Amino acid sequence: MYRKIETEIVLGGGMFRSAFLKNREIYGPLCIGFDPSHQVLHSWKLSFDYKGLKDFCDILLTAVIGKVGIIKPQVAFFELYGVEGLQALKELIEIAHEQGLLVLADAKRGDIGSTAEAYGKAWLGPSSAFKADAMTVNPFLGFDALIPLIKVAEETGAGVFVVVQSSNPEGKHIRNALIGDQTLSIHLAQCICDYNIQSRVMHHNLGPIGAVIGATLGSESKDTIEQLKNSLFLVPGIGAQGGTMLQLVHQFPQSLWQNVIPSVSRSITDAGRNIVDLKNVINDFAEQAQSTLMSCQSLSMP
Amino acid sequence: MYRKIETEIVLGGGMFRSAFLKNREIYGPLCIGFDPSHQVLHSWKLSFDYKGLKDFCDILLTAVIGKVGIIKPQVAFFELYGVEGLQALKELIEIAHEQGLLVLADAKRGDIGSTAEAYGKAWLGPSSAFKADAMTVNPFLGFDALIPLIKVAEETGAGVFVVVQSSNPEGKHIRNALIGDQTLSIHLAQCICDYNIQSRVMHHNLGPIGAVIGATLGSESKDTIEQLKNSLFLVPGIGAQGGTMLQLVHQFPQSLWQNVIPSVSRSITDAGRNIVDLKNVINDFAEQAQSTLMSCQSLSMP
Numbered sequence: 001m002y003r004k005i006e007t008e009i010v011l012g013g014g015m016f017r018s019a020f021l022k023n024r025e026i027y028g029p030l031c032i033g034f035d036p037s038h039q040v041l042h043s044w045k046l047s048f049d050y051k052g053l054k055d056f057c058d059i060l061l062t063a064v065i066g067k068v069g070i071i072k073p074q075v076a077f078f079e080l081y082g083v084e085g086l087q088a089l090k091e092l093i094e095i096a097h098e099q100g101l102l103v104l105a106d107a108k109r110g111d112i113g114s115t116a117e118a119y120g121k122a123w124l125g126p127s128s129a130f131k132a133d134a135m136t137v138n139p140f141l142g143f144d145a146l147i148p149l150i151k152v153a154e155e156t157g158a159g160v161f162v163v164v165q166s167s168n169p170e171g172k173h174i175r176n177a178l179i180g181d182q183t184l185s186i187h188l189a190q191c192i193c194d195y196n197i198q199s200r201v202m203h204h205n206l207g208p209i210g211a212v213i214g215a216t217l218g219s220e221s222k223d224t225i226e227q228l229k230n231s232l233f234l235v236p237g238i239g240a241q242g243g244t245m246l247q248l249v250h251q252f253p254q255s256l257w258q259n260v261i262p263s264v265s266r267s268i269t270d271a272g273r274n275i276v277d278l279k280n281v282i283n284d285f286a287e288q289a290q291s292t293l294m295s296c297q298s299l300s301m302p
Numbered sequence: 303m304y305r306k307i308e309t310e311i312v313l314g315g316g317m318f319r320s321a322f323l324k325n326r327e328i329y330g331p332l333c334i335g336f337d338p339s340h341q342v343l344h345s346w347k348l349s350f351d352y353k354g355l356k357d358f359c360d361i362l363l364t365a366v367i368g369k370v371g372i373i374k375p376q377v378a379f380f381e382l383y384g385v386e387g388l389q390a391l392k393e394l395i396e397i398a399h400e401q402g403l404l405v406l407a408d409a410k411r412g413d414i415g416s417t418a419e420a421y422g423k424a425w426l427g428p429s430s431a432f433k434a435d436a437m438t439v440n441p442f443l444g445f446d447a448l449i450p451l452i453k454v455a456e457e458t459g460a461g462v463f464v465v466v467q468s469s470n471p472e473g474k475h476i477r478n479a480l481i482g483d484q485t486l487s488i489h490l491a492q493c494i495c496d497y498n499i500q501s502r503v504m505h506h507n508l509g510p511i512g513a514v515i516g517a518t519l520g521s522e523s524k525d526t527i528e529q530l531k532n533s534l535f536l537v538p539g540i541g542a543q544g545g546t547m548l549q550l551v552h553q554f555p556q557s558l559w560q561n562v563i564p565s566v567s568r569s570i571t572d573a574g575r576n577i578v579d580l581k582n583v584i585n586d587f588a589e590q591a592q593s594t595l596m597s598c599q600s601l602s603m604p
Binding site for chain 2: 037039074076077079080081082083085086102108109110111112113114115116118119121122128129130138139140141142143144145163166168169170171172173174176177178179184186242
């Protein structure tokens with residue numbers, strides 16, 4: 001259905017970050033979430049099955065191509081449809097790659113030791129089952145328990161984004177729990193920073209491990225963000241969930257703006273399935289992201 | 303390959319717990335993990351693909367049937383093989399059900415709101431994609447963020463096991479982080495207990511939410527376990543990971559022994575692929591579990 005484009009995607013060998021930085025030069029930093037929830041499929045008059053998912057992905061991809069450089073499928077909404085849903089996700093990733101898009105699987109996987117490694121091998125890099133370029137992971141069983149997964153990312157050139165500070169209110173107790181005199185979020189941020197510093201695959205001062213930081217946290221995330229000098233930030237929650245691009249400028253210090261990947265999901269799909277409408281709303285967010293977050297890039301790019 | 307047995311599996315309508323209690327009367331409480339890691343498939347001389355997974359499941363199921371009432375596939379080791387791996391898992395669950403076994407998917411899924419609900423709908427109950435009878439979940443984004451998933455469990459009669467206190471050393475900082483003057487583990491245990499008390503689907507004083515408590519924690523888990531009067535406990539880590547059935551007798555107060563589901567994985571598959579050897583080692587663990595944990599059942603059964 002899509003013409004295979006000829007630009008080379010640089011993957012393998014520590015290259016998620018370089019590919020992201022390259023795509024960002026063309027399209028800006030915006031990431032578009034692919035969230036085919038029942039609610040969205042229903043409002044788009046699509047069926048709750050493989051066919052509906054495929055149509056959803058085709059429509060949204062058509063609108064996204066040429067507007068952004070990275071997409072973030074929410075794995076839960078594909079897994080909801082079982083084996084067929086995951087087949088549709090696998091095909092989405094393949095087609096997105098053919099179009100030069102990077103794919104960050106929002107899988108929030110997390111487990112101990114060999115099991116975490118298995119999740120890494122399932123998702124990350126061109127020889128994995130799903131071939132994502134990066135994934136989100138859950139550190140509840142300990143940051144160090146994720147290291148076997150992080151090693152897979154380093155070997156395959158993929159990115160890992162640890163959920164450090166989500167912005168949902170239900171998570172507040174846990175992200176602010178104290179380890180010594182530090183919050184859990186700050187503890188995780190320090191673990192990431194320390195790991196990145198000693199990683200053999202630094203790229204433009206960015207280590208292999210990124211951080212997920214909610215867009216609506218405002219000053220609550222200040223101390224955590226300050227620890228993260230050498231990581232990309234995946235920042236979901238822009239748009240329908242309450243975050244705005246302008247808030248990000250206040251949430252992140254200027255020196256780190258260039259590391260922010262703002263992500264929009266529901267506000268895009270709420271526009272409906274009409275391609276022109278979708279392109280317009282994607283354009284608006286992409287331009288906002290480009291202008292607000294990139295304004296200082298020429299000053300602070302390494 | 304297997305003859306469909308005629309005993310009725312009681313599922314739907316809040317029935318994971320009743321089906322577990324019924325199976326336990328016949329087989330005792332032991333749960334067998336299905337962990338087809340690369341290491342195990344290699345040592346069993348099986349291929350790293352759908353065929354290898356199917357053979358692994360067939361062999362282990364043959365050894366398990368008639369010995370235990372519940373199995374726990376580790377989802378990571380199926381997801382490792384992508385869509386085909388998850389197809390093999392789906393088929394394992396179907397065949398296990400035909401044999402009267404309950405299936406607890408060790409998926410450790412966790413996310414916020416609608417996404418958590420999607421994971422519940424993907425995994426739990428007879429109308430879900432994978433049709434598991436219960437699943438493990440990860441509470442890092444807040445206990446309350448799991449409630450949409452728990453509601454799915456209540457509606458479909460499935461079980462949910464929240465990771466409360468894992469026994470891996472890397473998790474110690476996080477599970478002991480303080481919320482007020484309580485550890486995160488105790489906080490989660492209280493959330494579970496409170497939810498179970500008000501749940502409309504109590505069964506024999508057991509609520510729909512169970513807790514995962516590592517087998518090697520010993521007295522470190524005492525205060526957490528004390529909060530959990532009305533939940534089943536999934537207790538992994540017996541055998542190769544260092545826990546023994548005898549330790550459980552000291553770890554759990556006698557009044558709660560009847561709620562413990564000890565789970566063995568690697569110690570079973572380490573016996574190799576010979577059916578007789580597998581049956582022997584399963585028998586040994588099943589008898590240990592039966593005699594050590596059930597000795598007080600006649601006194602304390604509700």
